[in-house]
Amino acid sequence: MGKKQLWMVIAGLIMLNCLTVAFFLTKVSETSGALMNDEAVATIGKNTISRQDWLNELEARYGKDVLKEMIDQKVIEEMAAKYDIKISDRDVDREYRMLQTTYNSFSSKKQADEKKWKQQIRSNLLLEELLTKDVEVSKKELNSYYEKNKDLFDVPAAYHISHIVVKTKKEATKALKELAHGSSFSALAMERSNDEFSANEGGDIGYISEEDERNPVIYLQTAKKLKKGKYSKPLKVEQGYALIKLDGKISGVTYSFAEVKDQIRREIALDQMKKPASAATFWDDAKVDWFYGKDKETN
Structure with missing residues (x-):
């Protein structure tokens, strides 16, 4: 704080x-000797x-x-x-x-x-x-x-979430069906999500709370209703549509x-x-x- x-x-x-x-x-x-130190780590032409x-x-x-x-x-x-x-x-x-x-x-x-x-x-x-x-x-x-x-000294409740962001509701619905059939949320995020910053992390965007201004308000509203390990239906966001998954929660104190x-x-x-x-x-x-x-x- x-x-x-x-x-x-x-x-x-x-x-x-x-x-x-x-x-x-x-x-x-x-671990390196002289020979290893002479080893080329990159070549640029000759x-x-x-x-x-x-x-x-x-x-x-x-x-x-x-x-x-x-x-x-x-x-x-x-x-x-x-x-x-x-x-x-x-x-x-x-x-x-x-x-x-x-x-x-x-x-x-x-x-x-x-x-x-x-x-x-x-x-x-x-x-x-x-x-x-x-x-x-x-x-x-x-x-x-x-x-x-x-x-x-008031620590708000915080929700650890991951998300998958796609352009259309059709894409989001398709991803939702794949999740229902056992597909990995993180794998789908790496493969489909348009958010390049979180895609490499399997969609993980860390913790969000009432004080968070970086993510859509609907994320927090939805996270509050989810159980750990569960994911949402498609949510309309500025970049298109998103699915979020609740990875964990820290209670406020x-x-x-x-x-x-x-x-x-x-x-x-x-x-x-x-x-x-x-x-x-x-x-x-x-x-x-x-x-x-x-x-x-x-x-």
């Missing part, structure tokens, strides 16, 4: 992408691009960012242990739930990486606790913030003051600091020495 959750989503995506690149580079370096040239380019573009992310994670872990700071599973689950219901690009494939997302959330919360560990906020101020921003007071304290404290949350603050304390010297900034 709001800037904090959006920042967390972006941070999570960056982290996952960086770790993916780091893993790739590491695995190649462990010219070739070797694996080593490719890896050098990857390192030049992403190496510094990947290494910084890895260092930051270790720094956060070490500093949290030093100051005996812990984050409960309940806090991590609450933040993850908020992300699921407010960021509708959570598809089933992203959900398969739930462990990674939660690890990143825990790391973000640990960093926030480290940065604000010496900041005191009065109970009156905490209560006031909660009362003024209660809507931020309102978090009490007691449940979110630590989160509120962190948000108020971070706002007072007027600077981005960064693990680089603790590099000197953690005695970091890295390949790029004293420079802690990335481009």
Whole structure:
């Protein structure tokens, strides 16, 4: 909800992408010899691009960012242990739930990486606790913030859906008949759907809720009436006709003051600091020495 959750989503995506690149580079370096590094990964007429040239380019573009992310994670872990700071599973689950219901690009494939997302959330919360560990906020101020921003702690019910979008009702009806005869919804979406962004995901468009403005209102109205695993009749939409399938549901919840007071304290404290949350603050304390010297900034 709001800037904090959006920042967390972006941070999570960056982290996952960086770790993916780091893993790739590491695995190649462990298994590759000189011959493998000379292997051509692409040919353009008589010219070739070797694996080593490719890896050098990857390192030049992403190496510094990947290494910084890895260092930051270790720094956060070490500093949290030093100051005996812990984050409960309940806090991590609450933040993850908020992300699921407010960021509708959570598809089933992203959900398969739930462990990674939660690890990143825990790391973000640990960093926030480290940065604000010496900041005191009065109970009156905490209560006031909660009362003024209660809507931020109301997580709406969210429906995880997939869809198939076609141009005509005839096409939609045909797809509906195929589903009735046992065809896979995801397979039909990949084969028939005109929505190229979700087609490759088997029609998965993630979670939608009352706050969702990206999808037709009729999607939410219909999803509320469906049982998990069931699909709708053809629905008239701007692009033609659509079939939607309910993949899952998250019930709405309102978090009490007691449940979110630590989160509120962190948000108020971070706002007072007027600077981005960064693990680089603790590099000197953690005695970091890295390949790029004293420079802690990335481009």
